[in-house]
Amino acid sequence: MNSVVVAGAQWGDEGKGKVVDFFAQQANVIVRYAGGNNAGHTIVVRGEKTILHLIPSGILHKDKVGVLGNGMVVDPAVLLQEMEGLAGRGIKLTSKNFFISERAHIIMPYHRRIDSAREGAKSKQGKIGTTGRGIGPAYEDKATRAGIRFVDLLDEEVFAERLRAVLKEKNAYLKHVLKQPGFSFAAVRKEYLGYAKRLKRYVTDVSLLLEDLLLKGKKILFEGAQGIMLDIDHGTYPFVTSSNAGVGGVLAGCGIAPYFLQEIVGVIKAYTTRVGGGPFPTELQDAVGGHLRREGAEYGATTGRPRRCGWFDAVVGRYGVRVNGFTGLALTKLDTLTGLDPLRICTGYRVGRKRLTEFPADIRQVERAKPIYEEMPGWQEDIRDARRLEDLPGNAIRYVRRLETLLGVPFFLMSVGPQREQSIIVENPFET
Numbered sequence: 001m002n003s004v005v006v007a008g009a010q011w012g013d014e015g016k017g018k019v020v021d022f023f024a025q026q027a028n029v030i031v032r033y034a035g036g037n038n039a040g041h042t043i044v045v046r047g048e049k050t051i052l053h054l055i056p057s058g059i060l061h062k063d064k065v066g067v068l069g070n071g072m073v074v075d076p077a078v079l080l081q082e083m084e085g086l087a088g089r090g091i092k093l094t095s096k097n098f099f100i101s102e103r104a105h106i107i108m109p110y111h112r113r114i115d116s117a118r119e120g121a122k123s124k125q126g127k128i129g130t131t132g133r134g135i136g137p138a139y140e141d142k143a144t145r146a147g148i149r150f151v152d153l154l155d156e157e158v159f160a161e162r163l164r165a166v167l168k169e170k171n172a173y174l175k176h177v178l179k180q181p182g183f184s185f186a187a188v189r190k191e192y193l194g195y196a197k198r199l200k201r202y203v204t205d206v207s208l209l210l211e212d213l214l215l216k217g218k219k220i221l222f223e224g225a226q227g228i229m230l231d232i233d234h235g236t237y238p239f240v241t242s243s244n245a246g247v248g249g250v251l252a253g254c255g256i257a258p259y260f261l262q263e264i265v266g267v268i269k270a271y272t273t274r275v276g277g278g279p280f281p282t283e284l285q286d287a288v289g290g291h292l293r294r295e296g297a298e299y300g301a302t303t304g305r306p307r308r309c310g311w312f313d314a315v316v317g318r319y320g321v322r323v324n325g326f327t328g329l330a331l332t333k334l335d336t337l338t339g340l341d342p343l344r345i346c347t348g349y350r351v352g353r354k355r356l357t358e359f360p361a362d363i364r365q366v367e368r369a370k371p372i373y374e375e376m377p378g379w380q381e382d383i384r385d386a387r388r389l390e391d392l393p394g395n396a397i398r399y400v401r402r403l404e405t406l407l408g409v410p411f412f413l414m415s416v417g418p419q420r421e422q423s424i425i426v427e428n429p430f431e432t
Contacts (some may be wrong), residue, residue: 002262003220004429005357006330007247008227009266009320011236013300013307014038015266015332015415017057018044020223022413023265026430029208029213030066032056033253034224034243035225036107036138037078038131040300055098056223059091059147061319065213066093070103070242071253073138074150076195093202100199101206102151103255110170110183111137116211117178130276139232139242141166150203153196168308181346200334206257214260219430222250222261228320230276234390236366239278245320247324263414268317270334270399273301273307279366282310292384296336297418311344311373313405316397319359321407328412328429331400334383335416341378342360343399346371347406365416376402384417392416 006024008014009159021043025028043060050060054074059066068074082091098315111134118129130136135369141147144165154156164185171182214220226245228233235245243249247264250256271292274280284292292298299306320326337343349356349369360366386392392400404410414424 002214002217003222003260005222005224005247005261005325007264007266007326008245009231009268009324009326009329010227010313010337011229011280012039012226012245012314013273013298014267014269014273015042015330016226017052017222017227018332018415018418019265019267019330020057020097020221020418021060022418023430024056024061024064024181024221024430025058025429026219027058027221028065028218029065029067029210030056030218030252031056031069031210032072032250033069033222033224034071034245035241036073036135037075038133038135038241039225043106045112048405053082054084055082055093056221058221058223059086059093059098063431066095066098067210068100068104069254070101070102071249073105073107073135073142074100075107075133076192078133080195080198093155095201096135097244098202099204099206099209100150100202102154103206103256104145105142105147105149106153107134107138108148108192109134109188110167110174111135111141113174113180114170114178117174121178123303130214133302136242150199153192154200154203154431156193159190159192159196166380183386202272203212209258211255211260211403218254220281224249227311228266231323234323236278236363237361239363240275246320250382263327263329264325265330265429266320266324266409267330268407269332269333270312270337270403271296272310272313272316273298275303275305275307279363279369280308280310281315281349281366281369281371283345284310284311289341291340292336295338296333311346311371312403313346313371314344314403315349315357315359317403317407321409327409329426330413330415331403331411332415334396334400334414335422337378337396337399338383339378339380342382343373343378344373344375345402345406348372349372381419385418387426389414389426391424 048309116132174180231245
């Protein structure tokens, strides 16, 4: 297969960084297609942890090409900082191995300030749980045609014209509505033209680049951010991100044709987590939830916030499979369940007198949903050294097989620890 998509099948934080890093060994090119630096993809190689927020995870491998698609919103300061951090470790990004879409939108300083001020003004119940990185306001400007793209930034005249027009409106909004200070046109212009000078060598027509590479037979790995339950169209709206985190974001976020997409791999955790506000039917606020958070190191890679933890939700899983058309799944953090007995799996919801087996769009129904559980015996054995399915304890194998049955698709990979090599490979999608 020449193209593989890796997307989140839950509320994000499923461990996509490790999965992308693993599959990137066979890929030539790794592309981020949506989101911004609100994502945090963690990779552990030989005990060294790397957290990437914008640059594709697979770039840690030698001789790979990294691409930022037009579906992303990019903070130039964060990107340059990340590039410098990689350079300090001997991973140098050049105009030959790193590309930024000229159509990608840019996060401006007013986006960050608006983001934080809006969230701070909301009641506790109304908070979305935004990272405050300016992601939502940047996508908002994109939708209202007030955004600034890299192609605009590289033309000093166009940039000045667009910045002057939008800054007048943003400063008024900040001052009179959010009671926040505004920004100086001259200062923002100078700062961002400095970024343009440093980044212009990487900016190109990514749609054209990717089609050319695909037609030449290059293997391309498309890396998603967040998960389907945070997708702007298909997630638990309004407690969602501002982009299409699902597979639909690949086409819009890269400018390629549908027939180029082949294998679509969903990354799904052996239990469920989410960060920020919004309903979470299987959430555990007891010792079991504490065990999952502690043993799974469930703290946000971007914010450091503790993640909310709960039992595996097969309703969410089936929804993710259906909406994305996953051809296979990567199961992560199976080792975190070691020591828990019994294990529970949510197979449906009880909402009043109704029994639901499909995920509802009505957020009020999700808030009222009571999980319907089935129980399975757990295991006590340490599974971090397992490299084949048969190396797992019998109860772990039964748990995995039950999840496959409930979700209706096979597992390509099972992660049994944070290290790159702590994986059980059932099938490599690049080799099918």
